[in-house]
Amino acid sequence: MKKIAILGAGPMGLMCAMELLKQGHEVDIYERDNRIGGMSASFDFDGLEIERYYHFVCKTDYPLFQLLEDLKISSKLKWADTKMGFFYNGRLYKWGTPAALLSFKGLGLISKFRYGLHAMYAKSIKDWRPFDGIRATAWLRKWIGERAYNVLWKSLFELKLFEYSDEISAAWIGTRIKRVALSRRSLMQETMGYLEGGSATLLREMERFILAKGGRIHLNAGIDHVDIDNARVRGIVVNGEHKPCDAVMSTAPIQYLPRLAPGLPADFIASIEAIKNIPVACVILKLKQPISENFWMNINDPGIEIPGVIEYSNLNPSPQRILYAPFYMPKTHPKWALPNEALIEEVIGSLHKLNPAFSGDWVLATHCHRYEFAQTICPAGFQAMLPPMKTPVQGLYMADTSYYYPEDRSISESINTALMLVSSAQGDLAHAS
Numbered sequence: 001m002k003k004i005a006i007l008g009a010g011p012m013g014l015m016c017a018m019e020l021l022k023q024g025h026e027v028d029i030y031e032r033d034n035r036i037g038g039m040s041a042s043f044d045f046d047g048l049e050i051e052r053y054y055h056f057v058c059k060t061d062y063p064l065f066q067l068l069e070d071l072k073i074s075s076k077l078k079w080a081d082t083k084m085g086f087f088y089n090g091r092l093y094k095w096g097t098p099a100a101l102l103s104f105k106g107l108g109l110i111s112k113f114r115y116g117l118h119a120m121y122a123k124s125i126k127d128w129r130p131f132d133g134i135r136a137t138a139w140l141r142k143w144i145g146e147r148a149y150n151v152l153w154k155s156l157f158e159l160k161l162f163e164y165s166d167e168i169s170a171a172w173i174g175t176r177i178k179r180v181a182l183s184r185r186s187l188m189q190e191t192m193g194y195l196e197g198g199s200a201t202l203l204r205e206m207e208r209f210i211l212a213k214g215g216r217i218h219l220n221a222g223i224d225h226v227d228i229d230n231a232r233v234r235g236i237v238v239n240g241e242h243k244p245c246d247a248v249m250s251t252a253p254i255q256y257l258p259r260l261a262p263g264l265p266a267d268f269i270a271s272i273e274a275i276k277n278i279p280v281a282c283v284i285l286k287l288k289q290p291i292s293e294n295f296w297m298n299i300n301d302p303g304i305e306i307p308g309v310i311e312y313s314n315l316n317p318s319p320q321r322i323l324y325a326p327f328y329m330p331k332t333h334p335k336w337a338l339p340n341e342a343l344i345e346e347v348i349g350s351l352h353k354l355n356p357a358f359s360g361d362w363v364l365a366t367h368c369h370r371y372e373f374a375q376t377i378c379p380a381g382f383q384a385m386l387p388p389m390k391t392p393v394q395g396l397y398m399a400d401t402s403y404y405y406p407e408d409r410s411i412s413e414s415i416n417t418a419l420m421l422v423s424s425a426q427g428d429l430a431h432a433s
Contacts, residue, residue: 076201233248268387292354
């Protein structure tokens with residue numbers, strides 16, 4: 001049995017703990033927040049428990065399905081037929097089906113055919129490694145043409161990735177197309193999943209399993225640093241107190257590691273610092289009425305600087321209507337310096353455009369969460385940029401959402417990455433003295 005410290009109590013850190021406890025190790029989780037869950041944590045939104053950031057389940061989320069089965073809560077996974085919309089130049093169109101594509105006024109017939117053909121092609125790709133070195137914008141333009149790219153993709157790239165738009169890997173965008181495309185029960189109907197009670201349902205069961213196996217979860221307990229001697233982990237320091245351990249697994253953003261583990265070699269630190277992220281400020285509104293019938297609405301309109309809105313209650317029913325509007329932007333963007341109230345007002349000010357019947361008295365409550373490491377920038381060739389999970393310091397391992405690549409961010413990918421992280425340490429833990 002080895003004594004292992006895990007940094008971060010999001011789904012990845014919790015899953016690491018579960019696996020290590022199954023193997024008989026002693027596990028302590030250290031979380032600087034006052035709750036478990038990371039980006040999937042919930043908060044009290046004016047009397048309604050809801051997640052800080054929206055989550056949904058697709059039909060290919062197999063690691064999540066296995067965990068739900070292991071925890072005997074598969075019955076909590078519910079499926080719902082959902083709709084998608086596209087707000088383009090002042091008009092809301094139905095989207096996501098062949099019929100919607102054909103009726104869309106913004107493209108000609110040839111462009112529509114090329115777009116549909118590309119979606120079918122992306123859906124069929126089994127190995128995305130050959131696309132790692134290809135730029136997504138060039139790949140999309142080649143398949144669907146300049147006109148369709150400008151109408152359907154350009155604003156989404158620019159409002160989420162800004163100056164990085166033209167660098168992104170085709171593998172990164174292609175897996176997102178495929179994940180949603182495969183989450184359908186027919187060509188005409190998209191189907192998404194959600195957990196009854198939200199992600200908190202899963203988090204509570206993971207916590208219960210960890211505590212029952214003797215694991216410990218320490219909240220409000222960000223560590224000072226990892227104690228390293230002779231290129232080997234000796235323990236961690238928390239609030240000035242040394243706590244010995246045999247290994248440390250960090251599931252926090254890897255950008256924290258150079259500060260937390262000053263014993264890392266300079267070239268390894270440089271490889272970490274080469275990985276860039278874009279923050280998010282996510283506005284959440286509680287409304288009297290829905291803005292639309294859609295779960296997801298992409299936006300391409302010169303008067304709206306939001307890439308889309310997610311009406312979560314059109315997937316997971318709730319007494320009030322819940323809408324998320326994420327602002328992804330570099331910290332250098334002028335909007336990042338704005339107060340939350342300004343971003344909330346911008347979202348509310350856009351709703352009348354999306355639905356002319358909207359009135360300000362529909363808004364029952366507002367909130368805005370921010371997270372600095374929301375979206376990893378995955379340029380062409382990103383696979384080779386990722387540092388190994390096993391660091392040069394013996395007993396120190398790391399992973400974060402960067403390691404989902406090329407897959408999309410999801411709780412299922414958190415679980416999958418946790419399994420890979422534990423696997424990367426397996427040999428060392430078996431032989432460590």
